[in-house]
Amino acid sequence: MIWEVFRQEREGQPFQHGGSLEAPNLEFAEAYAVEFYGRRAESVALWVVPRDAIRKIEEPYVADVFDRDYRRVDGYSLKVKLREARERAGTS
Amino acid sequence: MSAQAPPSAAVEAVLAFADDELVLGWRDSEWTGVAPFLEEDVAFSSIAQGEIGHARALYELVAGVQGGDADALAFDRAPEEYRCTPFVELQLVGDWAATIARHGLYEAADEIRVKALMESDWPELAGLAAKMDREETYHRMHASMWLEKLAGNEQLEAALVELWPYALGVLEPAQRPELAKLLGRDEVEAVERGTHTEGFAALHEEMTMVRRSIPGAAW
Numbered sequence: 001m002i003w004e005v006f007r008q009e010r011e012g013q014p015f016q017h018g019g020s021l022e023a024p025n026l027e028f029a030e031a032y033a034v035e036f037y038g039r040r041a042e043s044v045a046l047w048v049v050p051r052d053a054i055r056k057i058e059e060p061y062v063a064d065v066f067d068r069d070y071r072r073v074d075g076y077s078l079k080v081k082l083r084e085a086r087e088r089a090g091t092s
Numbered sequence: 093m094s095a096q097a098p099p100s101a102a103v104e105a106v107l108a109f110a111d112d113e114l115v116l117g118w119r120d121s122e123w124t125g126v127a128p129f130l131e132e133d134v135a136f137s138s139i140a141q142g143e144i145g146h147a148r149a150l151y152e153l154v155a156g157v158q159g160g161d162a163d164a165l166a167f168d169r170a171p172e173e174y175r176c177t178p179f180v181e182l183q184l185v186g187d188w189a190a191t192i193a194r195h196g197l198y199e200a201a202d203e204i205r206v207k208a209l210m211e212s213d214w215p216e217l218a219g220l221a222a223k224m225d226r227e228e229t230y231h232r233m234h235a236s237m238w239l240e241k242l243a244g245n246e247q248l249e250a251a252l253v254e255l256w257p258y259a260l261g262v263l264e265p266a267q268r269p270e271l272a273k274l275l276g277r278d279e280v281e282a283v284e285r286g287t288h289t290e291g292f293a294a295l296h297e298e299m300t301m302v303r304r305s306i307p308g309a310a311w
Binding site: 022023024025027031035036 | 130240241
C-alpha cells in the first residue's frame with residue numbers, strides 16, 4: 001500500500017508534499033514517515049495519507065482544451081484598474 | 093560529576109548495558125541493505141544507530157568515572173572483557189522472524205532495565221536513562237507493530253520460544269519475574285552473562301578493525 005507524506009517545516013507553514021512510501025498499514029506508515037521525514041528535525045509535523053484517499057483531477061478539467069486565453073490576466077494591469085475602482089467606491 | 097563516586101557495581105552494570113547496546117546495534121546494522129524492503133531497511137538501520145548512540149552515552153558515563161574515553165571502552169578491550177549478554181551476540185541476519193523476536197524480547201527487557209535506572213541514585217545515570225527511554229519508546233513501537241504483524245507466524249513463535257531464556261539473561265535475577273509477567277511467559281533458566289557465543293570473536297575482530305588499523309588516530 002502506498003502512502004503520501006506531507007511535511008510541515010515550521011509551525012504555521014503550509015504542509016508540502018515530502019514523498020511517498022510503501023507500508024502495509026497506517027502504523028507502519030507512521031513509523032516509516034517519521035524515519036524518512038522526521039528523524040533530523042526537518043519537520044515539526046507530518047500528514048500521512050493513503051494514496052487512494054487522494055482524488056487526482058487532470059485533463060480535461062484542469063487544462064484548457066480550447067483556446068481561452070481571455071480567461072487569463074497576462075499583461076492586464078490590475079493595479080491601475082483596482083485603484084480606479086477604489087476611487088469610485090471611495091475606499092482608497 | 094556526582095558529589096560521591098557511584099558504587100563500582102553500578103559502574104559495572106552500566107558497562108554491561110553499554111556492551112549490550114553496542115553489540116546489538118552492530119548485529120542489527122548487519123541488515124542494512126538487505127532488510128525485507130526499502131522502508132524497513134531505513135527504519136531498522138536507524139534503530140541500530142539508535143542503540144549505538146545509547147552505547148556511546150553509557151560508555152561516556154563510565155569513562156567519566158573510570159577515566160579514558162568512550163571509544164577506548166567500546167573498541168580497545170579484549171573480547172573476554174566485554175560483558176554483553178550472549179543474546180545480543182547471536183547473528184540473526186537472514187532470519188527476519190528471529191530478528192523481530194529478539195527485537196521484541198530485548199525491547200521488553202530493556203524497558204524494565206531503563207525504568208529501573210531512571211530511579212538510580214546516580215543522578216547522571218538517572219538522567220541518561222530518562223533520555224534513552226524517550227527514544228526507546230519508538231523502538232518499542234516498532235517492535236510491537238512487527239510482532240503484531242507476524243503474530244501466529246510459525247517461525248516467529250518458534251524463535252520467541254528459543255530466545256526466551258536469552259532474553260531473561262538481559263536482566264538481573266530480581267527483575268526477571270517482571271519480564272515473565274509482562275510477556276506472559278514462565279520463567280525458565282536464563283542464558284547468563286559472562287560467556288560469549290562462538291561468533292563473538294569474529295564480531296569483535298570486525299568491530300575493532302578500523303580502530304586497530306591506525307592505533308591512536310583521532311577519528
